[in-house]
Amino acid sequence: MDNDGTTTRNYHHGNLRAALIDAGLAALEKSDQAAFSLRAIAREVGVSANAAYRHFASKDDLLSALAAEGFRRFAAQQAAAAQQGAGNIGELRTATAKAYVSFAQAHPALFRLMFSRFLYASSSEDLKVAAATAFQLLLQASAQQAGVAPDSEQAMMTAVANWSMVHGLSHLLLDGQLSVFGFGLDQMIDGIVNLQGANRPKAT
Structure with missing residues (x-):
């Protein structure tokens, strides 16, 4: 479990970035850019925000x-x-x-x-x-x-x-x-x- 209480899944190198992009594409079709959140995408994938920020700074x-x-x-x-x-x-x-x-x-x-x-x-x-x-x-x-x-x-x-x-x-x-x-x-x-x-x- 990460320090923010989110259980981090075990991704191979590169897989997490692809998973975040796939989840982001799905989320984008459901909401506009203003409501789009990197933290929400991380939760959707099942990783911590810190894990997501290692691939995307913002x-x-x-x-x-x-x-x-x-x-x-x-x-x-x-x-x-x-x-x-x-x-x-x-x-x-x-x-x-x-x-x-x-x-x-x-x-x-x-x-x-x-x-x-x-x-x-x-x-x-x-x-x-x-x-x-x-x-x-x-x-x-x-x-x-x-x-x-x-x-x-x-x-x-x-x-x-x-x-x-x-x-x-x-x-x-x-x-x-x-x-x-x-x-x-x-x-x-x-x-x-x-x-x-x-x-x-x-x-x-």
Whole structure:
């Protein structure tokens, strides 16, 4: 038993950090960030607060780790969607857009955390790398869509345009702003992606 009266479970090195992250992700979906507590997460895992603080110096450190894990899971879904749409530009745009919006719908609190102040204010290198890796997938898909090199300005502008569309759509859906129009999610994404493709300038 630890000095605060909590029985500490016997974790192997590294397992406790992963357990705290898993418990943190579960807790995040049940409450907002303001109600989030590292001590509560430690109790949920069955360890003392002191044990948790050996892995995360503060609540913000744990939130940064949750955001990093969110980006890794998000990137995995985007990669799977890109593979699904490989070989057809229209299918690629649709599959990756649906994966983006679906992630936001399935994990609203995590999605908001990932794109909050933690992305730029955090000192976590793990978070920055995870976020950059996720953006590279968007950039590569956008370069393929535009038929240009990933390091070109056009690829970057296409990526920003695609990101703005799916990110804005995700937030509008999370805030309940689009339910009044009566469109299903797939129908809405298909329509927007097709419209975006129809308005894309033809290569000369």
